[in-house]
Amino acid sequence: MSAAKNINFEDFHLSQETYLQFAGHIYKLAGVNLPYNSKNEALVKNRLARILRAYNQNSFEEYWKFLKSAGTPETQEFISALTTNMTSFFREAAHFTWFGKAIKTHFEKLYSARIWCAAASTGQEPYTIAITVCENLPEKHHARVKILASDIDTEVLKKGGLGYYKESEMGGLSRDIIFKYFDRTIRDGDVFYRVKDFLRDMVQFSQFNLVDQKYEFKKPFDFVFCRNVLIYFDEKTVGKVVENLSLALNPGGYLLLGHSESGNIKNALITSMSKAIYQRNSK
Template identity: 70%
Template structure:
């Protein structure tokens, strides 16, 4: 799993059940009689077969304004930041089907002036090409836009005439605020031209064992600007220990000044 999907789950009965439940649909589609048979096929399979494995394994629940306290914090930060500085870089490092980066973009749009928004860069990444494609296209069903107000739906989405369940598409001006790109958090090095002011890495560390979590957190911390912020999922932040970071509140960390270490 690590080589193919960058997933390094601790080996226990709970995670074994999780993996089997997520892969059972693929096994049935290909009519494999066992997981071992599927694994042999997967190791020698095409890129599309391996991509299907990644999609099945890493699919996660997401929604607009999930864990909303982070976005309340973001709005306050945006106002304070642009009183002093004139540019901002945000990285959503596990963007899934796009609800999180578009939520970030909505907060930016609703909080800042047009001239300020022009100096905000939002990068959204994921290992899964299929979810990135969905995210970049910006199509969502009615069930997938829960968390938004009626006013936000009218302002940021076009309702399409579809038979059956309504379909909504993120309006061009909001989609253009987000750049989508494939990225594997298990990469040996994170190579960006410039560091980020804010990094979102929420509800993805659950896929990694303790050693891998430490390695990912270290690389994320090194991707931050001085005084930059790292936001984790509320259920993931309990045991985060890194000399580069200080905890500010639930699941929000700030990069320390170099003299603060030790």
Template identity: 35%
Template structure:
């Protein structure tokens, strides 16, 4: 005979209306569209904030949010997903290395932007690629890395990772670009100082009117970001980004993203790699 145990009750009262309010606030503040199947994820992530703030319900949290401007950042941090890895979608970095080696002869410095840097694996992969391609730990580049989540930006600046996070790198890459921790840091590795100093980390909400980034960029990495926005927001952001690219600059997208709806803005020049349509 099997016994069916009742599902555990939520610690905090949580309704579908609460979920919809979270969705609306996240969309209005960060442009992120949460899908209908994220109801349990929202409860799991935000219940930690309720405990931390000693609040008794989601209704109380919404009131707190409206009256404490600084809590909006914690709200966004809690609900954003930061899935990343070193040299994720390796073909992009192969393309970036070839492109940089060609372009450096024509103009300097080369300028790049990682728009959703998360805990730093993407911009550090870009930096390693550029060091190898240009043959210097002080290449003529400007590399900006941004994220909306202040928590992951702090981790990125430190550049400290569990050893298993760098397992897929070659022995030469590990030796050249990482220091193995000892003592209390055993089991960890840190990105070498020269590489950390190459990257300018900034907190940027892509919905902000002013990103504080000048035009003339050689490449923009905006991978697995657009999937969180609806089509009108995607088009609006893509239009702003391609205007920042210099003629011939590259736009790298994620493997699950396509811009069929924005063929007037970008054209494919490789696997999930784009250039601006000339009129833009």
């Protein structure tokens, strides 16, 4: 579906009943909690009106009927519309200062690292992780670092995998870092920065839903970044997700959450180290 232009979401009326059906559906699919209030109502209306227009549908009720029996691509489109993908390079930069030192220490002992970026959005966060690895470990070791970047939203994963960013998305990166890790290129007449092949090859993008009951990975991770997604979940979901993320870590491994998300995190498997950084307990 291509988004229709000149959307005026005020053209459509969204009843409370239909709002609650959409909110229930996104909660079930992605854990995203959108209680009924005027701010969320405007958000849902605005984002879903684009889909209605593109399908030439005349009401939210019509779209809801369609969505109930929709296939995977249309369901994915709904998830993509109602998830918030805001991100940037070196977001909450203190984490990467810490991580630069931590990856060095880790590597000296274990000589390999498995890293999971669990709500990777359009790729800026996993590429920031890869850049930090490159800046802190000698080149000969880079192949021994695996970075998995996952998200529920396949649209953002596609963009992350391609690794093209507009000039306006390059905030947070110095000229020196841009020169080392990106190629400047023209695409359809616009300037883009493309992540260099060696950096792209360090990151594997794959779909993963954090509200899945069980996380099944061949091997546990040494570092898990799951930042700025728990804010969209309710307390019960946060508890379950933090438990699963902690179980996906090696003993001694680290879990990094968003700076604003760590206030009420309590889990017997992990211990708080510093701002929004937790360590998996040994026992």
